[in-house]
Amino acid sequence: MDLKLSLAPLAGYTDRAFRTLAKEFGADLVYSEMISAKAVCYGDRKTHDLADFDEIERPILFQLFGSEPRDFEIAAGILAERYHPEGFDINCGCPVPKIVKSGEGSELMRSPALIGRIVEATKKAGLPVSVKLRTGVDEAHKNVLDCARAAVESGATLVAVHGRSREGGFSAPIDFESIARVREEFSDVEVAANGGITNARAAKETIEKTGVSHLMLARGALGHPWLFDEIKAAFRGEDYTAPDLYTVLTQHLDLACRFKPVSRALPEMRSQLAFYFKGLRGAAQTREKLMRAASRADIDAILKEFFNR
Numbered sequence: 001m002d003l004k005l006s007l008a009p010l011a012g013y014t015d016r017a018f019r020t021l022a023k024e025f026g027a028d029l030v031y032s033e034m035i036s037a038k039a040v041c042y043g044d045r046k047t048h049d050l051a052d053f054d055e056i057e058r059p060i061l062f063q064l065f066g067s068e069p070r071d072f073e074i075a076a077g078i079l080a081e082r083y084h085p086e087g088f089d090i091n092c093g094c095p096v097p098k099i100v101k102s103g104e105g106s107e108l109m110r111s112p113a114l115i116g117r118i119v120e121a122t123k124k125a126g127l128p129v130s131v132k133l134r135t136g137v138d139e140a141h142k143n144v145l146d147c148a149r150a151a152v153e154s155g156a157t158l159v160a161v162h163g164r165s166r167e168g169g170f171s172a173p174i175d176f177e178s179i180a181r182v183r184e185e186f187s188d189v190e191v192a193a194n195g196g197i198t199n200a201r202a203a204k205e206t207i208e209k210t211g212v213s214h215l216m217l218a219r220g221a222l223g224h225p226w227l228f229d230e231i232k233a234a235f236r237g238e239d240y241t242a243p244d245l246y247t248v249l250t251q252h253l254d255l256a257c258r259f260k261p262v263s264r265a266l267p268e269m270r271s272q273l274a275f276y277f278k279g280l281r282g283a284a285q286t287r288e289k290l291m292r293a294a295s296r297a298d299i300d301a302i303l304k305e306f307f308n309r
């Protein structure tokens with residue numbers, strides 16, 4: 001089996017630093033954080049921060065959200081010309097009320113035809129297009145097959161399915177059956193399974209129950225970016241020794257401070273740090289000290305003290 005592991009889009013987390021780290025630990029594909037198609041059309045500068053990436057991160061898909069096909073066409077055109085990503089992904093899963101109220105994210109799943117029109121519009125930039133779906137808007141309306149069909153008929157070449165409905169949020173049990181049906185129905189396109197893959201056992205279960213060999217890792221990789229290598233080792237039947245946490249954290253902070261000034265990098269990493277330090281004694285004070293660090297040297301000193309190096 002040709003196992004493929006991607007790092008899911010996680011707004012607020014999967015920035016350049018984290019994507020680079022994930023690549024180093026074996027991710028085969030990474031996604032940008034979600035980028036507003038409309039904001040790109042307006043020339044919003046912040047969206048360009050989200051789109052910036054390093055060559056080492058390739059292959060990378062830019063994830064766009066929105067609801068107007070025309071916005072996707074224009075945004076994809078601008079981003080393709082300026083950044084040359086490997087392709088675009090359409091966010092059809094975001095449950096955040098502000099997004100849903102604007103008819104974006106998971107709300108797109110109410111209209112498979114609109115998803116089809118958005119895929120078609122995005123494809124005009126000349127790059128491959130994928131969609132990231134949930135199983136449906138709610139448990140009574142699981143229309144992932146209709147949405148996948150609309151996307152594929154309009155030219156999408158990769159369909160990722162988060163095995164929960166919007167109603168199921170981020171904690172409902174994974175509906176493997178829905179993912180398996182997408183895999184069976186669309187044998188010519190790549191299908192990725194997402195949801196709840198936090199260890200090698202869950203990865204194996206997902207593959208067994210869905211028949212999908214492309215797994216998309218999300219929260220499982222937070223504070224645990226070596227999960228990609230760990231899963232790959234398990235599939236090869238090898239034992240895996242987790243890397244030293246101090247080394248990984250130092251590497252992550254190095255990357256974060258390479259791309260942003262310390263004064264911005266650290267506050268933005270606050271919630272990432274919580275994942276690394278989870279369950280460690282004295283972690284809360286150390287995290288607070290890190291938030292007040294003024295330089296890379298301060299960071300080093302704080303980490304060395306905590307890890308006794």
Ligand SMILES: Cc1cc2nc3c(=O)[nH]c(=O)nc-3n(C[C@H](O)[C@H](O)[C@H](O)COP(=O)(O)O)c2cc1C
Binds near residue numbers: 011170
């Ligand atoms: C903090 C957070 C941010 C997320 N941001 C995005 C996003 O920008 N685009 C997207 O398609 N999904 C986003 N997701 C959903 C994840 O990509 C993934 O589908 C979901 O977390 C389920 O996978 P998991 O159970 O392995 O975490 C986000 C999820 C979380 C928890």
